[in-house]
Amino acid sequence: MSVLDSIIAGVLEDQKSRQLSHIELEDRIASIGSVRDPLQTLKKYPLSVIAEVKRSSPSKGALAEISDPSQLAELYEKGGASVISVLTERRRFGGSLQDFVDVRSRVSIPMLRKDFIVNEYLVRESRAYGADLLLLIVAALDDAQLQDFYSLAQELGMKVLVEVHDAEELERAMRINPEIIGVNARNLKTLEIDLKNFGSLLPQIPPHIYRIAESGIASIDDVKLATESGANAILVGETLVKSGDPAVTIAEFLSVKNS
Numbered sequence: 393m394s395v396l397d398s399i400i401a402g403v404l405e406d407q408k409s410r411q412l413s414h415i416e417l418e419d420r421i422a423s424i425g426s427v428r429d430p431l432q433t434l435k436k437y438p439l440s441v442i443a444e445v446k447r448s449s450p451s452k453g454a455l456a457e458i459s460d461p462s463q464l465a466e467l468y469e470k471g472g473a474s475v476i477s478v479l480t481e482r483r484r485f486g487g488s489l490q491d492f493v494d495v496r497s498r499v500s501i502p503m504l505r506k507d508f509i510v511n512e513y514l515v516r517e518s519r520a521y522g523a524d525l526l527l528l529i530v531a532a533l534d535d536a537q538l539q540d541f542y543s544l545a546q547e548l549g550m551k552v553l554v555e556v557h558d559a560e561e562l563e564r565a566m567r568i569n570p571e572i573i574g575v576n577a578r579n580l581k582t583l584e585i586d587l588k589n590f591g592s593l594l595p596q597i598p599p600h601i602y603r604i605a606e607s608g609i610a611s612i613d614d615v616k617l618a619t620e621s622g623a624n625a626i627l628v629g630e631t632l633v634k635s636g637d638p639a640v641t642i643a644e645f646l647s648v649k650n651s
Contacts, residue, residue: 395450396508396580400532402483403508410489411513412520420520427549430502430525431571431602433474434625439615439649441642442504442604443468444477444629445495447486451583454486456633461491462498468632469499471639472646475525477504477627489521496522504553508532515541519548525572526550530561531580539568553604562593573597574604574627587617594622615648 412420434440445461445468448454458464465476478495479487487507496503502524509515510532518526526545528538538554545552554570556562557579565573575593577585585608597603605618606627618626626645632638 394581395583396531399450399481399484400508400510403481403510403514406482407511407514407517412517417513417516417520421516421548424520424522427551428500428502428524430475430504430551433502434602436474437646437650439619439623439646440474440625441472441645442475442477442625442627443471443473443632443638443642444479444506444627445487445491446479446629446633448484449630450484451578452630455630458633460494462494464633464638465495465499467639468642469501471642473501473642474625475502475504477506477629479506479629481507489517492521492523509541510537512541512544515544516548518545519550523550525553527553527555527574529555529580530565531555531557535564535567538564542568542570555606556593557589559593559596562596570601572602572604574606575623576606577609578607587614590618590621590623594618597622609645612644612648615645619649 447458476499478492479485480489480492481487504525505518505523506527542552553572553574554565555574555576556565557576575589577587577589587608590605594603603623604625605623609626609628610631635641
């Protein structure tokens with residue numbers, strides 16, 4: 393069993409323990425409020441940052457305590473982040489939907505639910521808890537699931553970040569005509585980082601699609617590599633949670649293209 397398969401198995405087990413009835417879920421969706429358009433916010437600047445609340449990872453273990461994720465998210469917003477990403481997977485990343493709710497109550501910018509969305513319930517649950525942007529990982533889905541979950545997310549008003557790791561996944565992603573594609577430098581099966589992914593995959597994405605570079609961005613040079621490869625935005629987690637001043641780090645990263 394690969395790391396990805398193991399994570400998905402845990403996600404499905406945890407879903408059972410908190411699953412709402414259909415009526416409860418639909419009531420939450422009806423009362424959650426309008427979507428904050430993430431694409432409109434991201435496109436305001438030549439380079440945008442999606443800043444991630446991330447306690448731990450399968451590859452590095454514990455990264456930061458983060459006793460108050462909403463306070464950290466406020467610092468991200470202050471530093472100029474366009475979107476806040478919150479990891480809600482519990483077993484490997486130490487996150488929760490409560491983290492998402494807490495952050496949403498304190499920031500005004502759009503939010504990405506970062507998790508392993510592998511069924512219809514999880515798509516609906518994401519909107520029920522206030523997600524404006526939803527992650528769909530091509531490696532975790534077959535073609536029919538990818539199309540169905542993408543369409544459902546759109547029906548619910550959310551935008552979708554379609555994540556790819558290699559050329560084959562990019563080809564599959566293009567079949568659903570996505571608005572946003574993220575190129576992840578991390579191999580989800582081995583957890584190894586290869587920033588060359590940015591240079592090989594981002595240029596293959598048509599310019600009308602919004603392009604995001606994900607994972608492994610730790611320095612100004614990494615940001616330059618991503619933007620020179622065609623990234624419109626970067627998604628950064630580990631570097632920010634370990635930074636002594638994440639607002640300053642975000643501002644420094646943004647200065648690569650926005651100054």
